[in-house]
């Protein structure tokens with residue numbers, strides 16, 4: 001079986017989203033040892049920012065009239081969608097950046113939606129497929145906090161993955177990853193440690209479930 005893993009963090013060392021996704025992948029591999037893990041690191045191997053406009057304009061032209069840039073953007077969008085379609089299960093590791101998703105994550109989603117197989121009127125591309133979204137935030141945005149509602153990433157990702165693409169979605173969240181990094185957050189050390197442990201446990205549980213259902 002094939003697990004597809006996407007990482008959207010712009011760093012590799014010390015990445016909290018990768019740590020959580022690693023736990024899910026380890027649980028998967030304990031049930032499917034030796035199986036393929038297909039990976040894409042959109043925070044490091046960045047998708048070209050102009051691919052999306054080229055792919056969109058290509059939609060209105062017959063193939064024979066498309067520019068080399070448009071052809072290449074259409075091929076990239078197809079390759080990104082193929083990675084999802086070919087996977088038996090999917091893990092996404094996505095940090096919160098500037099209260100939303102990064103340009104890299106948005107480009108990835110936007111490009112996939114340009115493919116006719118994922119566009120308006122097409123059946124949901126992830127219908128019935130199990131997806132674990134591992135998302136992390138430097139701050140905390142829970143009910144009653146000063147910035148409640150400022151996380152504009154997680155709800156958007158739920159909307160796309162579950163509502164638009166039809167995935168069977170599990171979300172594992174970790175907050176306060178900047179505690180211990182930003183001294184202004186030192187008073188939250190205990191709360192952050194508890195959140196870290198809870199996220200690790202939730203990732204383990206999500207990974208076990210993913211490995212069983214595939």
Ligand SMILES: Cc1cc2nc3c(=O)[nH]c(=O)nc-3n(C[C@H](O)[C@H](O)[C@H](O)COP(=O)(O)O)c2cc1C
Pocket residue numbers: 009010011014015016017018095096097098099100136137138139140177178
């Ligand atoms: C450029 C940048 C913008 C960020 N914006 C936010 C933000 O708006 N809210 C927040 O809670 N954390 C923010 N963070 C913190 C990250 O969400 C946090 O460091 C997270 O752990 C990053 O994921 P990673 O550990 O997998 O790299 C930001 C970090 C960077 C580098």
